[in-house]
Amino acid sequence: MTTDLITCDPRVMLGKPVIRGTRITVELILEKLAAGESFEQILSEHSRLTEEGIRAAITFALETLRGEVVHPLEKAS
Numbered sequence: 001m002t003t004d005l006i007t008c009d010p011r012v013m014l015g016k017p018v019i020r021g022t023r024i025t026v027e028l029i030l031e032k033l034a035a036g037e038s039f040e041q042i043l044s045e046h047s048r049l050t051e052e053g054i055r056a057a058i059t060f061a062l063e064t065l066r067g068e069v070v071h072p073l074e075k076a077s
Contacts, residue, residue, distance in 0.1 A: 003063065005056040017060060019053040022046075029057040 007020045017026040024046055032042050039054055 003056050003060045005053050006060045017057075019049060019057065022048045022053075024049055024053070026057040026060050029054055030061055033058070 005020050006017050006026060008015050008017050012018055013023055013025055018024055019026075019029075029042065029049075033054075039051055042054060043049055043051065
């Protein structure tokens with residue numbers, strides 16, 4: 001799966017990653033999925049969104065997190 005459908009432009013939604021050609025953010029899609037909405041529910045609410053766009057958003061999030069370096073915090077005394 002490619003994330004070619006995701007774009008970041010400072011003139012659109014303050015530069016947040018969005019589905020290309022829309023103002024639908026990756027963040028919004030992930031919030032809806034986390035809240036338990038199905039692909040079908042999300043698609044019915046956003047006519048310009050496709051299933052491929054939802055999958056691209058998930059892949060984008062995965063690839064972004066995969067590149068993160070986590071530094072454990074020491075427990076406060």
